[in-house]
Amino acid sequence: MKIPDLTELALRNLRESLLRNSLTTIGISVGVASLVAMLSLGTGLQQLFSRRLAKSGLFDTVLVSSRRELRGMGREEERKGPTPGESRILDEPARLEIERLPNVTEAYPDIRFVTELRYEDKPHLTMISALPQSAKSNDAFDGMQGTFFSSDNEAAVILQKSFAEELLGKTPPLGAAEPSVAELAKPLLGKELTMRYAQRQAAPATQTPLANEPAPSDGSVTSAAYSVVSREQKLRIVGISDLDPESMRGPTRAKVFLPLKLAESLHVMLPTDLREISRAASDQPVYSSISVRVKNPAQVEGVEDAIKKMGFTTFSILDASNSLRQVFRVLYAFLGIFGSLALTVASIGIVNTLVMAILERRREIGIMKAIGASDADVKKLFFAEAGAMGILGGIVGVVLGWAIGQIINLGINIYLKSQSVPPEHFWAVPLWLVVFSIIFAFLVSLVSGLYPASRAAKLDPVQALRYE
Amino acid sequence: MTTAPAVSAARDTVAIRSQNLCRHYRMGETLIRAVDGVSLEVRAGEFVALLGSSGSGKSSVLNLIAGLDRPTSGSVVVQERDLAQLSREELAKYRLHVVGMVFQSFNLIPSMTLQENVELPLRFAEVDRSRRQTLARDALERVGLRARMEHRPSELSGGEQQRAALARALINRPQLLLADEPTGNLDSHTGTEILDMVREFNRELGMTVVMVTHERALAERYAERMIFLADGKLIDDRPNAAAALDLRAEGGES
Numbered sequence A: 001m002k003i004p005d006l007t008e009l010a011l012r013n014l015r016e017s018l019l020r021n022s023l024t025t026i027g028i029s030v031g032v033a034s035l036v037a038m039l040s041l042g043t044g045l046q047q048l049f050s051r052r053l054a055k056s057g058l059f060d061t062v063l064v065s066s067r068r069e070l071r072g073m074g075r076e077e078e079r080k081g082p083t084p085g086e087s088r089i090l091d092e093p094a095r096l097e098i099e100r101l102p103n104v105t106e107a108y109p110d111i112r113f114v115t116e117l118r119y120e121d122k123p124h125l126t127m128i129s130a131l132p133q134s135a136k137s138n139d140a141f142d143g144m145q146g147t148f149f150s151s152d153n154e155a156a157v158i159l160q161k162s163f164a165e166e167l168l169g170k171t172p173p174l175g176a177a178e179p180s181v182a183e184l185a186k187p188l189l190g191k192e193l194t195m196r197y198a199q200r201q202a203a204p205a206t207q208t209p210l211a212n213e214p215a216p217s218d219g220s221v222t223s224a225a226y227s228v229v230s231r232e233q234k235l236r237i238v239g240i241s242d243l244d245p246e247s248m249r250g251p252t253r254a255k256v257f258l259p260l261k262l263a264e265s266l267h268v269m270l271p272t273d274l275r276e277i278s279r280a281a282s283d284q285p286v287y288s289s290i291s292v293r294v295k296n297p298a299q300v301e302g303v304e305d306a307i308k309k310m311g312f313t314t315f316s317i318l319d320a321s322n323s324l325r326q327v328f329r330v331l332y333a334f335l336g337i338f339g340s341l342a343l344t345v346a347s348i349g350i351v352n353t354l355v356m357a358i359l360e361r362r363r364e365i366g367i368m369k370a371i372g373a374s375d376a377d378v379k380k381l382f383f384a385e386a387g388a389m390g391i392l393g394g395i396v397g398v399v400l401g402w403a404i405g406q407i408i409n410l411g412i413n414i415y416l417k418s419q420s421v422p423p424e425h426f427w428a429v430p431l432w433l434v435v436f437s438i439i440f441a442f443l444v445s446l447v448s449g450l451y452p453a454s455r456a457a458k459l460d461p462v463q464a465l466r467y468e
Numbered sequence B: 001m002t003t004a005p006a007v008s009a010a011r012d013t014v015a016i017r018s019q020n021l022c023r024h025y026r027m028g029e030t031l032i033r034a035v036d037g038v039s040l041e042v043r044a045g046e047f048v049a050l051l052g053s054s055g056s057g058k059s060s061v062l063n064l065i066a067g068l069d070r071p072t073s074g075s076v077v078v079q080e081r082d083l084a085q086l087s088r089e090e091l092a093k094y095r096l097h098v099v100g101m102v103f104q105s106f107n108l109i110p111s112m113t114l115q116e117n118v119e120l121p122l123r124f125a126e127v128d129r130s131r132r133q134t135l136a137r138d139a140l141e142r143v144g145l146r147a148r149m150e151h152r153p154s155e156l157s158g159g160e161q162q163r164a165a166l167a168r169a170l171i172n173r174p175q176l177l178l179a180d181e182p183t184g185n186l187d188s189h190t191g192t193e194i195l196d197m198v199r200e201f202n203r204e205l206g207m208t209v210v211m212v213t214h215e216r217a218l219a220e221r222y223a224e225r226m227i228f229l230a231d232g233k234l235i236d237d238r239p240n241a242a243a244a245l246d247l248r249a250e251g252g253e254s
Helices: A003-016 A018-055 A092-099 A133-137 A161-168 A181-188 A247-252 A260-266 A271-276 A297-309 A318-360 A362-370 A375-418 A431-458 A461-466 B058-066 B088-097 B114-124 B129-142 B158-170 B188-204 B216-222 B241-253
Strands: A061-066 A104-109 A112-119 A122-131 A156-160 A192-202 A226-241 A256-259 A289-294 A312-316 B014-027 B030-043 B047-051 B073-078 B099-103 B176-180 B208-213 B225-230 B233-239
Touching: A003 A018, A003 A375, A018 A318, A018 A375, A018 A431, A061 A297, A092 A104, A092 A289, A122 A161, A122 A260, A156 A161, A161 A181, A161 A226, A181 A226, A256 A260, A289 A297, A297 A312, A318 A362, A318 A375, A318 A431, A362 A375, A362 A461, A362 B088, A375 A431, A375 B088, B014 B058, B014 B208, B030 B058, B030 B073, B030 B208, B047 B058, B047 B188, B047 B216, B058 B073, B058 B099, B058 B176, B058 B208, B088 B099, B099 B158, B114 B129, B114 B158, B129 B158, B158 B188, B176 B188, B188 B208, B188 B216, B208 B216, B216 B225
Parallel strands: A122 A256, A156 A226, B030 B233, B047 B208, B047 B225, B099 B176, B176 B208
Antiparallel strands: A061 A289, A061 A312, A104 A289, A112 A122, A112 A192, A156 A256, A192 A226, B014 B030, B014 B073, B225 B233
């Protein structure tokens, strides 16, 4: 029989016992819907995480430090290569060299120091770090009140929410509701802070340099001496960020951020300077670490290798992201298995329905054979019926699964809104999932039809026609 | 055949030949010999009646000729095909193209209209849709059911259903028409109408007809030859003088 004829006959047979076949098809739909719901939750979560992580700048950043800094961590690569004493110093020429590597968009020093900030004459000690203009796209600043730095050397500062609470004396007791950022921002935005810091000055320090004055770079590198002078810098609060952009840094994360160029021009005395004091060959700054931004996450590994060859230690979140991917694969497999369970139950329904149909249509099968239907014709007809239920169930199931996802997503977002968190898409039904689900339902149905179809095909026409 | 001098030369070819045909069933401990060494010949274009009481094995012989069943031993050769040697697939093809069947209980598919029922063998033969519809309409026209082709079998009388079954049996232009008690569920008037139609096909289309019946009167009225079976064995095979005379008379008229 030709396929259009098969389809036509199959659909008419399905219509004949409409209730039973509809129930079976609904069973398949529910199975497919649960599969779609589970897998789209997995996909949605993965997309959500990837989006978050890509925006956070974690995946395209390599942290570079000198081997002098990271010693005795027990890592194999640390023990190989030149001894810490002989390894390269992470200074300005090294930074420029790294920035010239292929696929590197920028390499900026990590300027990070603890100092005192005065607000309304009260001193607050905190960790400060410098941010380049490119950090603007970091999603930690999505929910920020105020604005990002307008230029790279503006005398401005962005506060992390917890520091803003500290300045206002509003640190909530543990477990109490946190004040919103907007609430904190109102009294602080536009206000001034005074930063007191130690400036590193080339010796001999006869004249009193002004703040913001660039470091002397006359090439007098023979002089390794410098002095330290106490300075003050007024900074205007331009933004309060809700999230912590440095959450990955753990204990060294900063709560106050300066524009990068401004921070560089201040020549703040850094902790590394003390460690280098005995070896310093010049008054040029030596960086404790450098952040390297790579064009896209796929190129991180190559850039890391190139920097390692230069004699530095690198760290990227790539390893972490690999294990994250592993976690998602496992999550996927689990969701898929749970989703498939319902479909397995549904497939037993198909077997049952078709075996019932054989009993009911025994005579009809006998007639078809008597007037010339071959075993293959009968078999194909039952396959077509199973397949039609599979495809119909698959289509209805995808729609159902999508609808379930939308409803749950809506519910979660209503909750998120009440918690003043921006809405997210936890549910994603990509096209491949739609196509895969329908094909999968079709195949499962065909497998379910295997036994009934071959049983129908083997039916003896003489026996089938004998009884009324 | 000497008693039927009016037969044409084509009638001398053998359409069906069975030799020592046996069909045995095992039912628990007992062996049932439904067909037990039947040897017979039917010539092309002949109208033969298989007679016998119920359980005599006449339907079993018909099923063997129809290729619905396989012999336990012996052979049945139809139009030079040894049915015992054919595969299941080839037997299906044989049933589709060579044989047309009608049954006591009509055996139309209740969920289909008459037209769809009549078209069904054409679907198995993979005939194009447009041609299928023309052929089905013509066949229904021929049995006088053109007006009722959109009806389902349950909406029709027994006679009409059997006429539709005839139309279905003839749709693939088979050389052989096998009828298993075709009038068993009909009143005698309607039964006669159906058999008149069968005789018409037999004469006009030169179709070989084998009819199973237990009504001797009907056999005598329509069949050229009567074969009697009892307990699976052939007990008598004789020409029907009355039908032969009738045939000759009609032949004389034309």
